[in-house]
Amino acid sequence: MSTVAPPVPPSAGDAPGPGEPPRAAHRDARESSSTWRLTDRIGLAICWALGLAFCAVTVAIVGFMLVQGARYVRPELLFSRPTAGFTQADTGGFLDPLIGTFLVSGIAIAIALPVGIAVAVWLSEYGRPYPLARSVESGVEMIAGTPSIVLALFGTLLFSHPALGFLSRTTDDGVVFGRSFFAAGAMLSLVALPLIVGATREGLQAIPGHVREASYGVGKTKAATIRRILLPTARPSIVTGTMLGIGRTIGDTAIIVILLGATLQMDSGDGPGGYNVLSGTGSTLTSYVYSNAPTGEGNQPEKAYAAAFVLLIIVLLLNVGVDVVRRRARKLS
Amino acid sequence: MVSVAPHHEERPPRWSDRRVGILLGALVCGVLVVIAGMLVVVLHRAWPSFQHNGLAWFGPGGDVDEQIRQISLSGQSGTKDSDFTWTFHAWPLIWSTILITGGAVVIAFVTSLFVAVFAVEFAPPRMRAVLDPLIRLLASVPSVVYGLIGVLVITPFIGNHLISEGQKASVAFQIPLTGFSLLAAVLILTVMIAPLMIAIFSEGLRSVPQTWLEGSLALGVNRWRTFWKIAVRTARPALVAGTVLATARALGEAVMLAMVSGSVGFAPNPLDGLLFFVEPSRPLAATIISNSEDLSNPPMSSTLFAIASVLLVSAALLSLAGHLAKQPMKKYGVRS
Numbered sequence: 001m002s003t004v005a006p007p008v009p010p011s012a013g014d015a016p017g018p019g020e021p022p023r024a025a026h027r028d029a030r031e032s033s034s035t036w037r038l039t040d041r042i043g044l045a046i047c048w049a050l051g052l053a054f055c056a057v058t059v060a061i062v063g064f065m066l067v068q069g070a071r072y073v074r075p076e077l078l079f080s081r082p083t084a085g086f087t088q089a090d091t092g093g094f095l096d097p098l099i100g101t102f103l104v105s106g107i108a109i110a111i112a113l114p115v116g117i118a119v120a121v122w123l124s125e126y127g128r129p130y131p132l133a134r135s136v137e138s139g140v141e142m143i144a145g146t147p148s149i150v151l152a153l154f155g156t157l158l159f160s161h162p163a164l165g166f167l168s169r170t171t172d173d174g175v176v177f178g179r180s181f182f183a184a185g186a187m188l189s190l191v192a193l194p195l196i197v198g199a200t201r202e203g204l205q206a207i208p209g210h211v212r213e214a215s216y217g218v219g220k221t222k223a224a225t226i227r228r229i230l231l232p233t234a235r236p237s238i239v240t241g242t243m244l245g246i247g248r249t250i251g252d253t254a255i256i257v258i259l260l261g262a263t264l265q266m267d268s269g270d271g272p273g274g275y276n277v278l279s280g281t282g283s284t285l286t287s288y289v290y291s292n293a294p295t296g297e298g299n300q301p302e303k304a305y306a307a308a309f310v311l312l313i314i315v316l317l318l319n320v321g322v323d324v325v326r327r328r329a330r331k332l333s
Numbered sequence: 334m335v336s337v338a339p340h341h342e343e344r345p346p347r348w349s350d351r352r353v354g355i356l357l358g359a360l361v362c363g364v365l366v367v368i369a370g371m372l373v374v375v376l377h378r379a380w381p382s383f384q385h386n387g388l389a390w391f392g393p394g395g396d397v398d399e400q401i402r403q404i405s406l407s408g409q410s411g412t413k414d415s416d417f418t419w420t421f422h423a424w425p426l427i428w429s430t431i432l433i434t435g436g437a438v439v440i441a442f443v444t445s446l447f448v449a450v451f452a453v454e455f456a457p458p459r460m461r462a463v464l465d466p467l468i469r470l471l472a473s474v475p476s477v478v479y480g481l482i483g484v485l486v487i488t489p490f491i492g493n494h495l496i497s498e499g500q501k502a503s504v505a506f507q508i509p510l511t512g513f514s515l516l517a518a519v520l521i522l523t524v525m526i527a528p529l530m531i532a533i534f535s536e537g538l539r540s541v542p543q544t545w546l547e548g549s550l551a552l553g554v555n556r557w558r559t560f561w562k563i564a565v566r567t568a569r570p571a572l573v574a575g576t577v578l579a580t581a582r583a584l585g586e587a588v589m590l591a592m593v594s595g596s597v598g599f600a601p602n603p604l605d606g607l608l609f610f611v612e613p614s615r616p617l618a619a620t621i622i623s624n625s626e627d628l629s630n631p632p633m634s635s636t637l638f639a640i641a642s643v644l645l646v647s648a649a650l651l652s653l654a655g656h657l658a659k660q661p662m663k664k665y666g667v668r669s
Contacts, residue, residue, distance in 0.1 A: 158374075
């Protein structure tokens, strides 16, 4: 294909593809750029060049990671725990980081989902008094722009407070450690919150007003309308926002390194089973990649590539999930 | 039109119904308190560092890495306030943040605008179907993966092929040139934030009313000019929103930049000619993460919180600036 003119034979002037919204691209396909002014043609050429370059870079990155991953991922890496060792052959796999990834994003979503839906419902259905609504809006926007490293520092202060000592380990002289799955999950929920609030709000606002009026008309209360009518209708948006949120929590490294400890193995605290794991420290795939890159402490590039590959596959699956949900929602509406 | 009120005028709503509104309101207030609390706590923790340095905190002076070492040492040995060293001049870190973030945002903005126009308007339909999921996939790749690619592919390439031995030797007494550089950091950050921008830009471009474009086309304006003058201009609020979001992400990116920027508290000097691009540095966020083990150390923790508060305030100002920039565009713009 040429870089200047879109390759359109002069006779094929009609036919946008079936299901494709008719865009300018299809309507005037007869137009050839040869009659355009030079500046316009240069613009079009840059457009094509950068578009193709973007595709090339994307394919290069994804392809490179897939090739490297295929070279170094072995099934036993997924099922063996990391251990200390001198060569890359005897340092084990990344079972602990893999479990840690799911645990920590599970905690984050368990907090962010109900809170996010509540905030979105309040903003879209109640929203009074107005100044409060405005400040909540800007607060959520601020959280969305806050670097995760700042959230991590805030988390160290918050969770090393003695009152929250039960969420992490406490030394004998009463110093609270402040690093645990709870702490990391709670701070990661702030990372996911704006995405869930934004998506849910958009979903709620897309529901036409007469749906609410019909529900009130048959005698449902506002609370029942929200629970029975509005939230189920907005479910695709909520699911999309949640998946985007999970993607962000899985991809975050700064909070994990600072608040989860990024230890080699999961290191349980005290207490009953399950609780001791969550109040202990651990690592996730991102922190595993970070510490096994040549700049980290581990310096085992092969393991880092393998873990990054697994991370990429998880992100890819989440993306596919978002696509499926969106497509299904579009079919329904 | 009937009133939207869910209840009859004379009877107050049932308590169970009213309760929901109050409960949700309380929860929302709780979220607001957490956010405000974060702002207050971070600024409060940062105050001693600003107080001891004054405005010189932001200025140049001395070797910033050496200052960090002194602060850390004084915190380990000292116990009371007067034992601590506070001298900290963050200019090299701020300069590095400005260079890396600014460079990446400028390059990514121009590229993303063209790619978004391409993806929305000029790409053949089949290519468009592939481009959209690709953009979203790339936008959700964790930054540490980009960092890994940077460390294992980009920086060795720069170190081995773009810097000659003579150049390395010429500055060896001052800084090591190893490939961990401004160039690598800007390149990888650009690749990282461009998909974010493209995703938001193309959403904005797509929501431009089709009839506006048709009107222009009907006047005989060609497709390029139509799209450039009408769609891109109408989508300006989306351009601002995308740029603000991507800039905030770039500003706060710690892990990836700690991996590729070289982690040296050095201010790259534009007067060094081409060497400027391969000089190492370390931005603010990366400084926090590479010193995070020292958080229990009072003066060190205050210094790190001071850095964090600079990031926090810049991010807040950025979103405020975006909000203000969008106001005059609202009249003709599409929603952002």
